[in-house]
């Protein structure tokens with residue numbers, strides 16, 4: 001008799017951390033003999049991994065549940081993730097939901113919901129977040145190009161706008177030895193780039209409230225893992241981005257010259273209201289240090305507009321601050337009130353129209369910054385990791401310093417690192433490239449620091465006619 005495998009589908013909202021966790025949970029299902037299928041492939045089970053930062057989390061969750069029900073009316077629907085931890089009861093009342101699992105329980109989903117028999121009313125498994133202290137290893141294995149590896153979870157900071165500590169608990173981490181082993185496992189699957197992710201990644205090293213290891217030692221250990229060509233750090237708080245980390249990345253074989261550093265506001269008064277742990281001078285010193293070590297380093301910035309009490313003058317201070325900083329792009333967030341946060345109780349809310357207006361101005365500034373960063377790098381040579389991302393006959397990839405390049409589609413290039421010269425910015429804002437002759441010296445790292453630039457200039461760059469066996 002042939003056994004019919006139960007089909008399970010996943011839907012993930014939110015950040016890289018959620019993606020890494022969905023991926024790990026999906027592998028647990030596969031190990032138990034379930035078949036992972038697409039959302040529309042009539043699954044027997046739907047797992048929806050939610051996010052509390054997402055705008056209208058409730059509405060989104062309801063919509064996905066409705067869609068799941070319309071695809072498979074009798075399927076089992078389980079909701080996990082940050083929003084599930086924050087509002088388990090509310091979610092359990094959404095029509096069509098069969099189970100809600102909190103931050104600690106989601107990794108035991110297959111065991112807790114064994115059999116996946118639909119209950120009369122939704123089952124809720126959600127411990128108090130203050131009791132969540134275990135670290136669950138997670139990494140994504142979506143495609144073979146890039147993997148998100150969770151190194152840290154939770155946060156002990158108390159930024160006044162943030163609900164993440166309520167959804168993910170206190171700061172805790174994996175150990176260096178485990179992470180090195182995971183990196184080796186990932187390398188064995190053919191992945192070339194690992195992105196280190198966490199809620200407060202730079203706070204790596206806490207276990208049960210005790211600092212046992214340091215982030216700098218983690219990156220030093222990972223730098224020696226053979227097979228992984230690139231490590232990227234997803235985001236580091238400016239107060240945790242030490243000179244030691246910057247200098248290490250500057251000379252590393254594998255860590256790429258790309259930092260994403262949340263700023264949130266360029267006004268000291270607003271930073272104080274946000275309860276951030278630095279003032280703008282510290283941020284400037286971090287950018288200056290990075291650029292002195294790695295002139296071609298990409299620096300991304302998170303910024304929030306419309307925080308309560310942010311006057312037009314405060315906003316213009318932020319705008320001016322960012323305009324003058326040597327940064328490469330912005331991630332702009334429009335402030336929106338979140339229950340159970342200090343910020344939501346602050347006076348002087350900014351009218352929504354004004355918030356949107358400010359967001360628009362910063363989006364335009366971000367485009368300008370990105371373009372200027374790309375332009376500065378035209379004519380230079382970088383290694384590009386090509387992805388399985390094809391549009392209008394073009395494929396895309398990233399340099400180590402996070403320049404998005406476009407090249408003529410060639411399936412053989414997927415998941416390959418190729419040296420390329422940046423030629424010009426196309427209409428979509430991506431950089432078109434041309435491959436250089438692979439003389440063994442050209443798959444170089446991307447820091448294009450003085451060291452690398454010297455290498456480039458001491459290696460005569462061939463003229464377009466002499467160039468490559470193949471142009472892409």
Ligand code: SF4
Pocket residue numbers: 155156157158159162163164165199200237
């Ligand atoms: S550092 Fe601040 S913004 Fe980031 S997760 Fe922690 S509390 Fe939230």
